[in-house]
Amino acid sequence: MFASSPSLDLNLELGFAKKWILRPLRSTRTATRMSISEESVTLEPVKEQDRIGRTGKTRSVTKNDLLVSKSQTSQKDRLPPPLVTALKTSAERNVASFHFPGHNRGHAAPSSLTQLIGLRPFLHDLPELPELDNLFSPEGPILEAQIQAAQLFGSSETWFLVGGTTCGIQAAIxxxxxxxxHLVLPRNCHVSAISAIVLSGATPKYIIPEYDCSWDIAGGVNVMQVQKAIKDLEMEGQRPAAVFITCPTYHGICSNLSEICQLCHSLGIPVIVDEAHGAHLGFHPEMPHSALKQGADIVVQSTHKVLCSLTQSSMLHMSGNIVDREQIGRCLQTLQTTSPSYLLLASLDAARAQLGENPETTFNKAMELASEARFLIKEIMGITVLDSPNFAKFPAIDPLRLTIGFSQLGLSGHESDDILDRDHGIISELVGTKSITYAINLGTCRDHIQRLVMGLKELSSWSQRNHAMGMGLDNRRFAPFVDATMILNPRDAFFARKNRVGILESLGKICGELICPYPPGIPVMIPGEIITQSALDYLLDVKSMGAIISGASDPLLSSMVICDV
Structure with a gap:
């Protein structure tokens, strides 16, 4: 049975053997239907005159037509978030519940957790009940919520993700x-792209991104680098199946996706964009354009980062017709849980509705605060701010991503972060060897900006009193992965026999682990690559500064797992 809402065009033809048309039918059991509508639909044969337009020609109404018709509705005609509404209605029913989960709508919720978050989250923690639709075969409120998300973000189709952007990137690859x-991708990609290569069996063709030694930060990639990677493969008689770009980076650095997409599309190559940190892009005139706006074919966004859904919830958007949408669906069904959290799914619907209320002005306050913070912080002695001139080859840096440098104070990012946290209660998003990155979002307030500015001023004064000013920190000559050499495909290395050897003995051997400081989750060592002195030095250095090393089986880094080949 299909569910519908009044806003759906019910004359939607389906590709069945016979010609059918959807007709509204009053439901006799509204409790099991979409709560945004009391109607369900039934299938009836289509009369030939229903299929003939004024031109006299047959015309099939497609899903794209549905998106266009809905996008033209006025704001006052918009319905409440369909999945949020359905979840609320289902949770409010007076029922005898004999289904999972075991806390039974909060009746057996652990007291230690209810004391923390109350009972309401448990009341709405429901399984795939008929009225709540099915994530892998949506035809009710989930489908409607995804359609509305596609309209807002400008995609032809959108999928909700409960496995974070990680599962979306894996599915896309x-x-x-x-x-x-072959997959062309930057060497500073997120660890999820490497795990996707292991899962897919693709062979990576890495692009070494621009690197700023004074900040110890890698940037984006440009169209010339992508073109060179494609030509290098052509010289070997190969061509890439896809190009993968991280845009923006964790630090907000944006690549020129428009140029990259034009190049790739001229060759029939799809472009996948990891836009985990850019779900908000394009929703303010001073923000960089979104990846979809610039022509990307698949875009994966962490809706929970700058937008306001719950942690772990993301969206995958598709545009154009280069990529097989059914294959994306199959991959997502393989990767995502069969027991998705409706709290996560509903939070995606709610975040979309929140942004959709006033998409042109929602970020006005956040942008104003970010500009104010940037201006005030630049006035502080010994403090630097990452701006576009630092990466002049790239079109923009996300204005809501504020990266502060401390090298002139003679302090590392980790030391500065410890002081700001301990003395001022300032919690950052990302700590680097020479900088700290702060994420400004819809919940940021002026009091917090003033607190950050005051903390940085006091840190600068403390540094001057302790004569640390001007000492600086040593600049690295190159990125830790610039001299990386791949011997084995990551998938082959992942499944190869392994040995553990001492850290010094591992030099020159083939790495068997995926090791990266986290955050940002950018691998320094990838299975299949030769272990180099620069990579080891970098890992030991950042570990000594307080960074968390993810993926290393030996957290002390006194030994390393290598491939026994």
Whole structure:
């Protein structure tokens, strides 16, 4: 049975053997239907005159037509968030519950957790009941919520993700790259892209991004680098199955996706964009354009980062017709849980509705506060702010991502972060060797900006009193992965036999682990690459500064796992 809302065009033809049309039918059991509508639909044969337009020609109404018709509705005609509404209605029913989860709508919720968050989250922690739709075969409130998200973000289709952007990136790469096919991607990609290569069996063709030694930060990639990678593969008789770009980076650095997409599309190559940190882009005139606006084919966004859904919830958007949408669906069904959290799903619907209320002005306050913070912080002695001139080859840096440098104070990012946290209660998003990155969002207030500015001023004064000013920190000559050499495909290395050796003995051997400081989750060592002195030095250095090293089986880094080949 199909569910509908009044806003859906019910004359939506389906590709069945016979010609059918959807007709509204009053539901006799409204409790099991979408709560945004009392109507369900039934299938009836289509009369030939229903299929003939004024031109006299047959016309099938597609899902794209549905998106266009809904996007033209006025703001006052918008319905409440469909999945949020359905979840609320279902939770409010007076029922005898004999289904999962075991806390039974909060009746057996652990007291230690209810004391922390109350009972209401448990009341709404429901399974895939008929009225709540099915994530892998949506035809009710989930479908409607995804359609509304697609309209807002400008995609042809959108999927909700409960496995974070990680599962979306994995699905995107698996859907475009067969085993043995090549994927062009930046070497400073997120660890999820490497795990996707292991899952898909694709062969990576890495691009070394621009690197700023004074900040110890890697930037984006440009169209010339992508073109060179494609030509290098052509010289080997190969062509990439897809190009993968991280934009923006964790620090907000944006690549020129428009140029990259034009190049790739001229060659019939799809472009996948990890836009985990950019779900908000394009929703203010002073923000960089979104990846979809610039022509990307698959875009994966962490809706929970700058937007306001719950942690772990993300969206995958598709545009154009280069990528097989059914293959994306199959990959997502393989990767996502069969027991999705409706709290996460509803939070995606709610975040979309929140942004959709006033998409042109929602970020006005956040942008104003970010500009104010940037201006005030630049006035503080010994404090630097990452701006576009630091990465002049790239079109923009996300104005809501504030990266502060402390090298002139003679302090590392980790030392500065410890002081600001301990003395001022300032919690950052990302700590680097020479900088700290702060994420400004819809919940940021002026009091917090003033608190940050005051903390930085006191840190600068403390540094001057302790004569640390001007000492600086040593600049690295190059990125830790600039001299990386791949011997084995990451998938082959992942499944190869392994040995553990001492850290010094590992030099020159083939790495068997995926090791990266986290955050930002950018691998320094990838399975299949030769272990280099620069990579080891970098890991030991950042560990001594307080960074968390993820993926290393030996947290002390006194030994390393290598491939026994």
């Amino acid at each position: 698996m859907a475009t790259c067969l085993p043995g096919e």
